[in-house]
Amino acid sequence: MPVFGPVPSRRLGVSLGINNIPPKHCTYSCVYCQLGRTSSMTAERRYFYPPAGLAVEAGRKLDKLAAAGVRPDYLTFVPDGEPTLDVNLGMELELLKKHGIKTAVISNASLVFMPEVRRDLALADLVSLKVDSVDEEAWRAVDRPHGALKLRDILEGVASFAREYKGRLVTETMLVKGVNDGEPALRRTAAFLAGVKPAMAYILTPTRPPAEPGAEKCGEEAMTAAWNIFSSAGLAAEIVAGYEGNAFGGGGRPEEELLAICSVHPMREDAAEEFLGRAGAAPGTLGELVRRGLLARSVFGGAVFYLRKFGK
Ligand code: SF4
Helix, strand or coil, rough: CCCEEEEEEECCEEEECCCCCCCCEEECCCCCCCCCCCCCEEECCCHHHHHHHHHHHHHHHHHHHHHHHCCCCEEEEEECHHHHHHHHHHHHHHHCCCCCCEEEEECCCCCCHHHHHHHHHHCCCEEEEEEECCCHHHHHHHCCCCCCCCHHHHHHHHHHHHHCCCEEEEEEEEEEEECEEEEEEHHHHHHHHHCCCCCEEEECCCCCCCCCCCCCCCCCHHHHHHHHHHHHCCCCEEEEECCHHHHHCCCCHHHHHHHHCCCCCCCCCHHHHHHHCCCCCCCCHHHHHHHHHCCEEEECCEEEEECCCCCC
């Protein structure tokens, strides 16, 4: 069973990936999936690999990394499918604990209505749950779920897990242009997530080649609107749109610091000007960053915002 990485990530620091699912066993076939269409669509948990083998492989990899002076921040279940389909997920999380490194599971949340899945996930230090939409039609259009799954059960499962879970819970909402990015729909998603109270609600848009060429990414304007809607609902929200690797906090220069902030959330014009002024940047820097194609200017709710321009 593959253990891969480590992979640097803004959200998890240095993360060693655990791939506990063969490609591509999933409960969803998301239009934006970068692994292509789901070949083994299933909603039944089952055995895939021997858990002890995973623990041994992770141990070997950690020894090699330790020899090179590297200690990952997280052991992260981020497989080529849905990690909670693995009936041994809980046992694997238990076995990995002996390494003294935090564990994380990145799940699409589709099976979290099952008490046994919630019990397994409770063993991880960080759990990320996907909530792309709380509207039936958009959920079906974006995530293309297995026929046995019901959105209402999943949302109830997410809410139950959030009430019980003691670790760090974050959510991911992937926005596809023209499908789940409308403002009324986003308000409903935000209202649901506000009840879940994640430590962070990440808002994403496809930045890598998706399973379906028609799954288009949202522009900076739509992402600025989404972030404002999430924030107004009381959520701590961040945008993930292709700058994960280099968004750790700039290189000390005011322009770089500002770009690092604006790569995770839009900044209001007055706050951006104040930030640059305090940091001693030359007048006109904001306009210059827009002219150079590094910042996008959007208007939301009558105010002007700046967001890091997405990569091509
Ligand atoms: S849940 Fe993840 S792995 Fe499954 S289809 Fe969607 S993006 Fe791909």
